[in-house]
Amino acid sequence: MALTVGDYVLKRLRDWGVEHVFGYPGDGINGLIAAFGKAGDEPRFVQSRHEEMAAFQAVGYAKFGGRVGVCMATSGPGAIHLLNGLYDAKLDHVPVVAVVGQTDRAAMGGNYQQEVDLLSLFKDVASAYVQMATVPEQLPNLIDRALRIALAERAPTCVIIPADLQEETYRPPEHAFRQVPSSAPGYVRPLTRAPQPELERAAEILNAGSKVAILVGQGARGARREVMEVAELTGAGVAKALLGKDVLPDDLPYVTGSIGLLGTRPSYELMRDCDTLLIVGSNFPYTQYLPEFGAARAVQIDVDGRMIGMRYPTEVNLVGDAAETLRALIPLLRRKEDRSWRRTVEHNVARWWEVVERQAHLEAEPINPMRLFWELSSRLPDNAIVTADSGSAANWYARDLRFRGQVRGSLSGTLSTMGPGVPYAIGAKFACPDRPAIALVGDGAMQMNGLAELITVQRYYQRWADPRLVVAVLHNNDLNQVTWELRAMGGAPKFTESQSLPEVPYAAFARSLGLEGIEVDKPEAIGPAWERALSAGRPAVLDVRVDPDIPPIPPHAEFEQLKDVAEAIIKGDPDSWGVIRKGLKTKAQEMIPGKWR
Template identity: 70%
Template sequence: MAKTIGDYVLQRLREWDVDHVFGYPGDGINGILAAFGRADNEPRFVQSRHEEMSAFQAVGYAKFSGKVGVCMATSGPGAIHLLNGLYDAKLDHVPVVAIVGQTARSAMGGHYQQEVDLQSLFKDVASDYIVEVNVSTQLPNALDRAIRTAEARRSPTAVIIPSDLQEQEYEPPEHEFKQVPSSPPSVSHSVVIPPDDEIAAAAEVLNAGEKVAILIGQGARNAAEEVRQVAEATGAGVAKALLGKDVLPDDLSYVTGAIGLLGTRPSYEMMRDCDTLLIVGSNLPYAQFLPEFGQARAVQIDLDGTLIGMRYPTEVNLVGEAKATLRAMLSQLEPKADRSWRETIESNVASWWETMEQQAMVEAHLVNPIRVVHELSARIPDDAIVTADSGSSTNWYARNLKFRGRMRGSLSGTLATMGPGVPYAIGAKFAHPERPVIALEGDGSMQMNGMAELLTIARYQDLWEDRRLVVCVFHNNDLNQVTWELRAMGGAPKFEESQTIPDFSYAEMARMAGLEGIRVESPDELGAAWDRALAADRPVVLDVVCDPEIPPIPPHATFDQIKSTTEALLKGDPNAWRIMVQGAKTKLQEAMPGR
């Protein structure tokens, strides 16, 4: 039987070592779907409940595997549904390839059913590479270049294949004019190191500093040991952008935790008081959380030269791979004899963790959401993977979850979209079926995207060596982060019609889907519930009924934010008095640590 173009697409993906394709079927990709059947489902087609979830699953898989994620959708509506997940990949610099169908070539331009101008649709999100394949001989180069570009640029790319072409016989390109061959699949990972004089200039800046601060992002992930050595030599503290939360463990005494809107007080104080700043692999957009302009001499290291010097007036910019660049710099660093700056940082960090425990123990209506993550921190396996969604629960992930050991974690860092927590977790399980995975979900995100994907979890759980996948739902019947943003930034009381969401039993739905469901309504039940979930022999939904009035107020809240919140409450916000009491009790733990 002759090989079709659909057959060749899967053959080439196998040659690229692609094990999974996250997708949803439709007649625009029927030719490729039939090829999956002929290929005994290799690579495996992972069926989500919605194409957006397929894209998120591919992003999660890529983030946690280090490989290219591949998603697939039909023409028209299916391709449109991929966009949010692909933008998540674009903004977080994640390699994902989207393979999408298109109307038959004979019908293009005829206002045919599901005909959408896909090249225009994808030209921004897949700006690094998008191609429509219209003849067989075009395919190898097109697919190879999409994968190579996604790898090299750490970005999403798109390959559009019309439906009629998928079923035609595959003919390779020939050695003739206007045909483009392609070499066998392989990726070259070159190591980029800045010139010696630039590294020496950076070392001079760090050696001259008396109060050195380090900010790391996901670009420092392969350089964790080098970051530690630089921090030891310079006496620096290390703050982490959210996408870099898993680069260094939080049990290091000088790691100050998250920075930015969801950051910690030690990170805020370190940036406020430092005289020297080293940024490694981070493009944190919130310049207001960095030192005042002119206060600190600064050095930045990033593999992408287009992202250098964008957030702070850096004095030395090093375009290079983090690990190799820091190694080259280490021999030129002069160990700091005066450790008073480091001792101040360590004292602040120790005090902060005491405060976090006290805040977690503040009494609340039903369950204090901070305590949910506090109890997890005491129990989480050292090899766990954690995914977080966007919402007020993200605050507790950022500030309260202590990373240690081999733990990994991620979220929609730059797009900050709602809904990727559960599909990220599914992608993580396919990337590492031998490791436990935990998704921290607000109930708004759960209702938006997570609930249907419980069926996907139930369907594929038997494929995972370690079946533990815990979806923890912060159940407060409120779109809580936006509610607090309305209060703190707009001075507006909670608008019930937009903010209150329907009550629902997520534990009961889990049981209906064939998973284990655990409902928690008391803080005294939390520890045992986490123990049960983490020891289960199947995926679990932990449905924790939380108090929506525990404020996610950052430790560096401005006077204007506090003033706006107070004005909002005085304008008739529901439960205004209890909100003020809970807020006062929580913030008092920061003002009076140890009390």
Template identity: 65%
Template structure:
């Protein structure tokens, strides 16, 4: 939910009459139901976390799994399934919107397409880690996780840099499972490149050598750039936001890993297939368009006004922003069946 969420989850929070919070410290209360709209129930093993994000009537201290097992027999099934069916239809519609958005052309690659092509190819029981930044947007929206997979990002700390270290930790803990790190070029230059040396040192000890690092090479600290535009009304400050170009795939080859560079969206599927069948860790470098907007599921008047202000002030990417934003909204409006 929230800025990384979906229209279906927005509708869920807007219309629900009961909110059950299980083991969460979700800090963005503005994306929860309005106070007084829903009755709140919260489960947490730490009693200090109860009721601090949303007014709750029932606070339960305990292990989440055990507490849920005790609560389930007390539930009464509602015969009227209309609201549930509406939400389910909204979810199905939203997946169609995401597919349409992913297939929009860009300069040169739409980052959503990178994740969409990966989604259907995710190996069973793989372990996924996402860095903070725009990669977290597409990770949260465009990947369909299945039972048995593990996925994580720096949700509470929201810092750059955990993507590759998390994947390395996954391989040491589960050397027989595929690990995939989803990282932007800013985080990759912060610490990811150095972490690849660790990968090069240890990968031959893993029973399954596959560790894939996706690098979104867009030359921009993209998440902060979009936050400045949509929240502050400031244009991109190129001196601070531009990330130096670097040959990530070639660097991987230099230290004994496999490097794949792709700048054609039609080659993304082949690139993922090659990475997922490699006999060693892979750096998959995708040249992506920084002007594809991570549109929130619900755009407020304040956000729209701030973005307009940023464009009027002479944002260097204004032309691409207008073009890509129009395509994104069009994909949401037009039927896809």
């Protein structure tokens, strides 16, 4: 039987080693769906509950699996639904390929049902590569280029295939004029590093500094050993951008944790007091959390020359792979014998974790959300994958959760969209089925789409070697992050009509699907609940009643932010007394006992 175009698309994906395609069916991709059936579901079609979730699952798969993620949707509304997840991939530099259906070629331009100008629709989000096939001979080139460019550019790409073309007999490109062949599938990222003279200039700056700080982002993930060696030679403290939280474990005494609005006090102090800054694989955009201009000499390392020298006035910009470049830099560095700066950093880090513990154990009504994250830290499996959703959960994930061992973690770092926490974890489980996954989400995100994706979890979890996927829901019936942003950024009181959420029994819903469901409404029950969920032998939902009035106050909160909160309270915030009392108690933990150096 002759191969159809749909058959060939799946064959080419298999040739590339693609094992999973996340999607939702529709008549615009009937030819492709039929091909899955004929191919024995290879690659495996993973049915999400919504195309946006399919795109998020592909992003999670790519982030944690180190491979390209592939998602698929029908024409018109299905294609439109992919956009948010693909923008998440674009902004976080993740390789994802979208295969999208389109109306029949004969109907194009005729205002036909579900006809959308998909080339224009995807022009921005898939700007690295978006093309529509019109004849079979365009394949395999379109599929190959979409995959290769996605991997090379670390970006989403898109191939559009009209519905009628999917069912045509596949014809390969010929050795002829205006026919475009393709090479064997595969892409290997080149190993690159900066030239020697630039490495020497960078070493001179690092050697001259007496108070060195290192900022790592996700681009340093493959350079853990090298970053640790540079930190040891220079006596540096290491801060982490949000997407770089898993670059180094938090049990290293000189790792100061996250930086920025969601960051820690020792990271703030590190940047404030350093005289030399090394940025490795980070595009952290908030310059106000970096050293004052002119206060520190700076060096940056990034594999992408387009992203270098744009966040801080760096003197030397080293374009190259982080690990390769650091390995070439290390022999040029002199070990600093004066360790007073390192001792100060380590003192502040130790002090910070004492503060976090005290803050997490403050009384709340009924549970302090920080306690949920604190209790998880000591129980995290060394090979766990952790996802967090946007919202207040991201604050506690960034500040309070201590990674160790080979723990991996991520969230929607740049787009900061609501909703990827659970689908990221699902994608991670298909990429790494032998590792436990934990999703930390607010009840707003859970109501938005997490509840529906529990159905996806229930459908597929028995295929995973390790069936554990724990979803912890911060249940406070409040869109808490926006509530605090209203107070802190706009000086406006909480507007109940927009902020309050309806009551939903999350654990009961999980149990109705045959999953483990655990309600937690007492702080002393949190630890045992984590242990039960992580030993359940099936996916679990922790429905944790947390206090909405525990403020995510940055440890370096600016006077204007505190003034705006005070103004919001004066204007009649419905939770004013709780905000004042709990905010003061939380902030007070930074003051006693001991001092910051």
